Amino acid sequence: MERAKEKKREKGKEPEKEKMRGKGKEKEKRKEVEKKKSKEKVKEKEKEEKRSKEEEKRKEQETEKEQFKGKEKKEKDNNSILTKPPLEPREKNKQILVLGLDGAGKTSVLHSLALNRVQHSVAPTHGFNAVCINTEDSQMEFLEIGGSEPFRSYWEMYLSRGLLLVFVVDSADHNRLPEAKKHLHQLIGTNPILPLVVFANKQDLEAAYRITDIHEALALSEVGNDRKVFLFGTQVTENGSEIPSAMQDARDLIAHLAADMQ
Structure with missing residues (x-):
């Protein structure tokens, strides 16, 4: 009789165990998703920094070109050619x-x-x-x-x-x-x-x-x-x-x- 009751209790606990395992898997899945998002954010940040550096370099090159043109023009003006x-x-x-x-x-x-x-x-x-x-x-x-x-x-x-x-x-x-x-x-x-x-x-x-x-x-x-x-x-x-x-x-x-x- 006691054995039958014990089996019944064990049987009742199985759905709870399944439920807990399901929650654990879902939690791990969320962690994976969050980890993936975090990596994507890092990559996006690195891309943004790279774009920023390229833009800064481009502006510096444009500034150098303008300075060179200005210097060349000044040289020509000085020479009164x-x-x-x-x-x-x-x-x-x-x-x-x-x-x-x-x-x-x-x-x-x-x-x-x-x-x-x-x-x-x-x-x-x-x-x-x-x-x-x-x-x-x-x-x-x-x-x-x-x-x-x-x-x-x-x-x-x-x-x-x-x-x-x-x-x-x-x-x-x-x-x-x-x-x-x-x-x-x-x-x-x-x-x-x-x-x-x-x-x-x-x-x-x-x-x-x-x-x-x-x-x-x-x-x-x-x-x-x-x-x-x-x-x-x-x-x-x-x-x-x-x-x-x-x-x-x-x-x-x-x-x-x-x-x-x-």
């Missing part, structure tokens, strides 16, 4: 011509003379670059013409109307000094009395020829007895620093020669 030269040189207000091979440092020298401070130029002059320099007594108008092959055809055209010639050479570029000499002598050969001021530039470089070497390499002793010839060693080093005394002396001399030629 005229991409298309006038058909004829101006009759009035004769200019001081600044010529020389490409890479000699003409623009850097010219802007440094104008500002009385070292002003580097990294962009080559593609065309014409007009700069006015004021002194205590007068205003000088300089015209630089690009030194690369396409622009050399304009050199002689403007030389006939120039007050004087400033010719810039790279003292450290030994291989191109013969080329510079050839073009210089071709230019001055058309005008036997035009004053000549030569800037032996980049004197700060270790490989630079000294003044006496430049004088010989350019054969300046052969430019004519009736011509005023001057040779200055120049350098444009630390940006923003005051120009060397030699460049100040050269500027004063150019102003004096220009006044005499007008």
